Amino acid sequence: MDWDDLRIFATVARARQIGRAAAQLGIDPTTAGRRLRRLEKAVGQTLLEQRRDGQRLTEAGEALFARAEAVARMLDGVDEGDGETGRGLLRVSASEGFGGWFVAPRLGDFTAANPGVRVDLVATSGFLSPSRRETDVAIMLARPRRGPVVTRKLIDYGLGLYAARAYFADAPPADTVTDLRRHPLIGYIPDLMYAPELDYLDEVEPGLEPALRSSSIIAQYRLAEAGAGIAVLPCFIADGDPALMRVLPQVAIRRAFWLVVHQDTRAVPRVRRFVEWLTALAEAERGRLAGR
Structure with missing residues (x-):
């Protein structure tokens, strides 16, 4: 061969x-x-x-x-x-929001500290599978139930209802969850929802339906930012935007990110170092991820 x-x-x-x-x-x-x-x-x-x-x-x-x-x-x-130098290619799979918004701006710090490592960051709506060797590290929304993988919780994170401050200049108030039915809501396309953990609106109030739908959390954020309606957004995305305001702060949704690697590659130096780096980073940003 x-x-x-x-x-x-x-x-x-x-x-x-x-x-x-x-x-x-x-x-x-x-x-x-x-x-x-x-x-x-x-x-x-x-x-x-x-x-x-x-x-x-x-x-x-x-x-x-x-x-x-x-x-x-x-x-x-x-x-x-x-x-122990850990050279080589490392592929990391993460959700679009966490991968693109949280990991990507900090990834240069990892490669600067590990100059022999090249990183593929796959930040999309969906996840590659460590058990099928599609990726070296996956940051997932739920713990896998089977497969030759090693899993641990990375961090809890928060989500809330957000809208543009300018939106409420002409819109009726939203003082209760029932009031949300009078507003255009922004959410996921049900049949393109790649994980049940993304079904936020039904958790806020059973029966709530989005009027504006996208498979992309970044698109949902942009819709809210543009004043198109009210969206459930991760706090680590929305809290940093002064154009957005929290709607019904008592509505606090909690989720978790899970670190998943194949059991045969967990000790590979570049994989181990990335897991250690991301774990330390998430812990240092625990407050931001949880939301104010």
Whole structure:
């Protein structure tokens, strides 16, 4: 088995698209596809299956990917001498709000302290799976119930109702939860809600329906900021915007972020260091995350 073919396979498995992986490797997608077919012929099994959104590992692919990762970690250790410099690529999956709003502005501090580490921050509506080796670290809204993963709570965080201060210049007051029915509410699209923990409005008052809906928490924040209505927003996003005000402060929603890593990679230096860094950062910002 050619190690270079195995390296291409592992990159495609992480990127989930041949074209994206080829760009990372600096080779032509046709070449990457040909090398993958050669690897499949060598092992006598189909390793990747084509889906609408790209390539996915088969059961045989999962097993080979685990072996490829183990070899890569071994080679990292050879390259790094004592194995403690933690060089290499680290992929981190987080929700759009936490990843884009909280982690991204501080991520340069981590890479400055760990110059050998390159970081892919995947901050989207949804999560990559550590158990399927799609990411090295995931910050999730709920604790996974199964899989070969190690999980711990990162931090609790708060959410509340917010609207633009200018919005109430023409809108009726909102002094009670019942008053919310007289206002345009902003929330998630129900069938695109990627986690049940995002069903905030029903927790505020059963039956509340958003008039303006988006799968993006950043879009919901922008709608509220523009005076389009009232939204449930994370305090770490909304409290820092002087154009927004808290509506019904007694309505306080609590959620938690969970740190998830694959059990086989938790001791990899770059993974361990990132988990330690993020844990310390979240603890230092506990008050901001909880909300005033």
